[in-house]
Amino acid sequence: MENSEITILLVDDESDILEFLGYNLEREGYRVLKAKNGLKGLKLAMEHKPQLVILDVMMPVMDGMETCNEIRKIPELAGTLIAFLTARGEDYSQIAGFEAGADDYITKPIKPKLFISRIQALLRRYKHFKEDDAIIQLKGFTIDKDRYLVVKDDAEITLVRKEFELLQFLVSRPDKVVSREEIFSNVWGEDVVVGDRTIDVHIRRIREKLNIDSIKTIKGVGYKFEEE
Numbered sequence: 001m002e003n004s005e006i007t008i009l010l011v012d013d014e015s016d017i018l019e020f021l022g023y024n025l026e027r028e029g030y031r032v033l034k035a036k037n038g039l040k041g042l043k044l045a046m047e048h049k050p051q052l053v054i055l056d057v058m059m060p061v062m063d064g065m066e067t068c069n070e071i072r073k074i075p076e077l078a079g080t081l082i083a084f085l086t087a088r089g090e091d092y093s094q095i096a097g098f099e100a101g102a103d104d105y106i107t108k109p110i111k112p113k114l115f116i117s118r119i120q121a122l123l124r125r126y127k128h129f130k131e132d133d134a135i136i137q138l139k140g141f142t143i144d145k146d147r148y149l150v151v152k153d154d155a156e157i158t159l160v161r162k163e164f165e166l167l168q169f170l171v172s173r174p175d176k177v178v179s180r181e182e183i184f185s186n187v188w189g190e191d192v193v194v195g196d197r198t199i200d201v202h203i204r205r206i207r208e209k210l211n212i213d214s215i216k217t218i219k220g221v222g223y224k225f226e227e228e
């Protein structure tokens with residue numbers, strides 16, 4: 001996928017931030033959409049289905065957290081990447097952001113080269129994920145990567161992006177103990193700092209949504225997917 005095929009939606013209530021980030025993304029060949037609040041951003045996301053949404057946390061009308069939550073409720077946007085923009089010193093919980101369905105967070109102010117580097121790293125994970133087999137058939141359920149769906153007992157179950165990628169990562173290594181460090185690196189990326197609780201919450205939600213007990217906790221190490 002070429003840069004010109006990738007749509008990035010910027011949502012921030014500060015015009016200078018929109019212009020600064022938009023200019024640097026457009027220089028790299030990306031298609032850029034802009035919105036000044038979460039509600040307008042949500043409408044643009046539903047209309048254009050961008051590959052990446054960059055959300056300011058503090059915004060009028062609808063803040064970044066609420067916007068992220070609403071985007072994650074839309075099945076057609078299940079594969080969309082979401083990164084939060086947060087100012088230094090802002091009262092912002094990284095755990096809350098990841099639990100809302102974010103893929104990364106970017107602290108502003110940020111230098112152009114570093115900003116583009118973070119965006120490219122995010123999109124590399126998106127491209128890599130899309131290159132693998134679209135359908136993973138398992139005993140008891142099927143993973144449909146194109147639609148970010150799990151089909152179990154003829155019912156379609158939607159997972160948020162990180163839940164889906166975490167499940168896919170574990171099932172791709174059946175009966176192998178996967179450390180937390182491996183999960184951090186492969187699902188969130190080495191540039192993103194997340195705590196143990198973030199993984200635990202995602203694992204719990206996967207188990208509850210799919211009603212499965214095949215994901216085993218290996219105390220002090222990580223997790224394992226056991227094939228029945």
